[in-house]
Amino acid sequence: MSGDEMDVAALQAEIEQLRTENAALKASAASGAASLLSIPFTVGRDDSGATTELTNAEIARFSRQLLMPEIGVQGQLKLRNISVLVVGCGGLGAPAIMYLAAAGIGRLGVVDYDVVEASNLQRQIIHDEPKVGMRKSESAKATVNRLSSFCDCTAYDMLLDSSNAMDLIKPWDIVVDATDNVATRYLLNDACVLLNKPLVSGSALRMDGQLTVYNYDGGPCYRCIFPKPPPAETESQYTSITFDFRICSTVPGIIGCLQALEVVKIAADIGAKFSQKLLIFDATFGSFRTIKLRGRSPACAVCGDEPTITELIDYVQFCGSGPSDKTPTQRILEEVDRITVEELGEFRKAAHSHLLLDVREKVQYDICSLPHSLNIPLAELEGRLPDVRAAARHGPNTSGTLPIYVICRRGNDSQLAVQMLQKTGFGQAKDVIGGLETWARDMDSSFPTY
Template sequence: MAAEKVAPPFPAEEKMSGEEGAPAVAQENASPVVAAPGLSRLDIERYSRQLVVPELGVRGQLRLARSAVLVVGCGGLGCPLAQYLAAAGVGRLGLVDHDAVELNNLHRQVLHRESRLGVPKARSAAAALKELNSGIQYVPHELALDPSTALQLVRAYDIVADCSDNVPTRYLVNDACVLAGKPLVSASALRLEGQLLVYNYQGGPCYRCLFPKPPPPETVTNCADGGVLGVVPGIMGSLQALEVLKIASGMGTSFNQVMLLFDALEGRFRHIKLRPRNPDCPVCGDHPSVVALQDYEAFCGSSATDKCRTLQLLHSEERISVEEYKTILDSQVLHVLIDVRPQVEVDICHLAHSFHVPLSKLERKDEECLKSLGQRISQAKQKNDNSSAFPVYVVCKLGNDSQKAVRILQGLSQDVLGLISLKDIKGGLMAWANKIDKQFPQY
């Protein structure tokens, strides 16, 4: 099909009469032009495709231009969110992130580039967005949001978008938004699933109304632990941007009492009706007890980071370092090494001499799995004349699941595995890659 020829919305600008090379055109013959007040000719051209949407129109576009949005996290959610807000003409974007661009970010954090590896994410995102729309004000905040900075920062914006990946930051941002009276658009993505909610908007609930107590730290999984298909946060961040734009332009949102759930595998969206605002909520209730920001890491029992968490479940004498394990290997001490990672991670990389027993099977006391493990230990014992407890070491990616596995194996009777000495390897295979074998893949 031939390309459609579209006439420009306005004729080319002509020079004033009397200027060098100006055409001899009488000014009184020029057609009067009446454009929307507050929008330049270039604004109208740039935003023309959304200006003609009746629900937005000129009034909505002007509201966007006067709006200021704080984006907390310039990662998998924050990148597509900020990109669409900038493209749509939101007047000021605050970009909060204390982290730097890493190679493993690029499959989902689409504003960053290989050329900006090591650059602070807030600065990298601002640079990319400026190339998209130079008429927007970008304010990089290269910091970790904490109780000393959050409230003052939130008060400087009209709407807050929570794109963080940890529980303490979610409580912190929620409480700051309630205390500052700002709507909060929140999303999350993990593996092949996503969620979207709008808090503290037009009488709707806040995050604490729905989740008054944080989950136990050992039950929380983030993208670093559980993985995510890059397009999933892209979808959720785009939906998040949609709700921010609807609120900022005056359309309003449908999600202040509804949770949107996305299942990427099934290609399905579901809506769950939420409870209304809790009048007894400690932060947004009728008689709030939280009137100032608190220590959210202490409240949640976990660190405010999207990095892989570090658990401490075992005593120091029940653990060994990767350096100590390397000495055991070099000394050719007979032992069994159990790798408790999921099969999908073992397929990526593993130590050749390890014996794979997924933690999930240990947790449900899988009889066939335990029988196989017992046989492996028994075979190794036959090569060892020593009657003392046979050494068994447990490894995982980071040294968290291996500690859980040691606890489970310690609870088994001696009849199952025989007399063994159990220890986990601190830091797991990623510590091995960092400190022992630089060629071992990191993921």
Template sequence: MNKYQRQTILPQVGINGQQKLAEARVLIVGAGGLGCALLPYLAAAGIGNLGIVDGDQVEESNLHRQILYTPKNIGEHKVEAAKTFLKAQQPELHCTAYTEYLSGENALDLFKEYDIIIDATDRIEVRYLINDAAVLTNKPVVYGSIHRFEGQVSVFNYENGPTYRCLFPKAVEVPSCEEAGVLGTSVGLIGMLQAAEVLKIILETGNVLSGELLIYNTLTATQDRFKFKKNENIQITQESFNAAHKNNYSPKVSFSIDLLVNGILVDVRTKEEQPRIANASVLEIPLQELNRKVQDFESSKDYYFFCQSGARALQAVRLLKEHKHINAKALTEGAAQLQKLITTASV
């Protein structure tokens, strides 16, 4: 117990609290900036069981804010690189790396294995998936999000409290970090606030941010807190979960040169977004125009959608699936990475 002496002397922790931390099981959805910020502190605090789920691989553009990774990790699965870091820090930690994306197919089974879920993602559709799976499995969700210099933190579904859908009934698309930009310090701060909420929940101490949204602006060093109530009219059932998430399950695929030869890539960004990709196998159809052009897609062909971050690509895939077009997938890579890959393949 020498390792934890400085925290066990706190009356809110003590030996009993340290035992609670050792027995806790926490699942982190997303091993990007927020995940990298909170994971080492949860492990160092003595949480005994951590799960990390993310299908992404380390890219060079991640390194300025995803501090668990080094240039040597580029191309590796983020969750595997994160696990290696955490095990070196905390050898007794039981850490499970899931090299897959959270989906309607796996969310419920994964959530059942853990006590607390951490939303460390940057995709709107995944936030609703996390919320609905957490409600069905009765798990609290520690939420964090970043937009440029501003971050948000809250705790949903805590002791039957308000959920993400109570605060955000409808999805509103916002630019991702890739599109809007972000400083690593902003991500680090919000991730640390999420970690603090996790510890309070496990230790049953302090005021958990249930029914409250904390908004912190790192540029002005100001913060606000807003209260929100549970909407009793929102009901999540297995049927609604299946309709919203299982039937729309759209796994991503990675780019290969074969896709240019045998498939069609569809850019759903606006015409103003850069970089533009000039290739005969790339169609440009902004997402807002896709609905009226869906009849132009041929069922005999394979279509691969992309944007900047992947959020709009997944929306496009779901739209085509609603029209019974089964040969539609979203690409893992964003436009900037695709441009490099296509240029290299053409040389």
């Protein structure tokens, strides 16, 4: 007998041993009702309705996990009987949902209020090209249904807030925070503390990721670590108000997989290793490090000895920002200080002399730009005002200056730039409303968007 044949024979013997163990569980659950044991696919349940046996199909499907002493039949049954709510079907939620379904989680809830966009597909692998425009929660459910018939998946196309979070979270055993905004993090944390649910939290941005587990095994909650949200305003009034949307595709995938792993360990009673610990992943150097977090704070407003938060609050007001990863449209300037993309188009078509100042970062400018524009990123603008002044001159021997039209991606940072220019002597500067996204939509459908 060859080595491969011996390995197969050994594996078959282990599977047969698992079948014997499962049959014994059947006998115990049936309390001696031998007639039930003759039905090969009958699923036994205890008085609470929990499944007490695995079917032959489940044994075949999850055999590689069943062979692990850390999981075995009892652990797989715990996965079968657990329910997990994943909030967010994006870069973190996509791999977490897929691996939880594949691992044998019995009930899975997926929550998202957004639709699938082409730019999501770079990292949100639970969606694909035919699903662009589809609701993310429904897309995620469809993928789960194709992946596993053993997982009962429920989709919630909704935006969580203080009016609905408690009712939604209450029936679930474990919650996964796969969101990317502060308001929802506080909302989920408070709801999980009030309902006594473990919260598996992940985050990813650019080339960095983090993972921890809150409100589990006596560990801290999110508020213990961050009693107050970061201030909505920044130190400089000219700091970008565009959300940071940069992310390397595989970084949220790695963190999302680790979130799924923590859920499996909690469900199978292996134990979460990141309660009161924070895992930090640096994709640039391929390094992981773990730091210890301070324990539960007795003074915590929600999980402390004398909590002051006993019901959900207004998290938009508390955080000074909404529960969305979309860059909000800001209106800082008066209409007299702004022009439309149509007006800009007429100026350019008529060869009207002007300076078009693009204040996006160079990496964005390199992706696409309007011809004959000058790129000075907003963060550098204050120090490069002489460059603006030189570019806006009618000629080398005149003190006259050209009209300055300022543009960015969505028309937010450009308003901050106009504010700065007007306060430093460029009174003729105007913002282009809606930026390059509106230009692409209304003026030139061939212009790239990102």
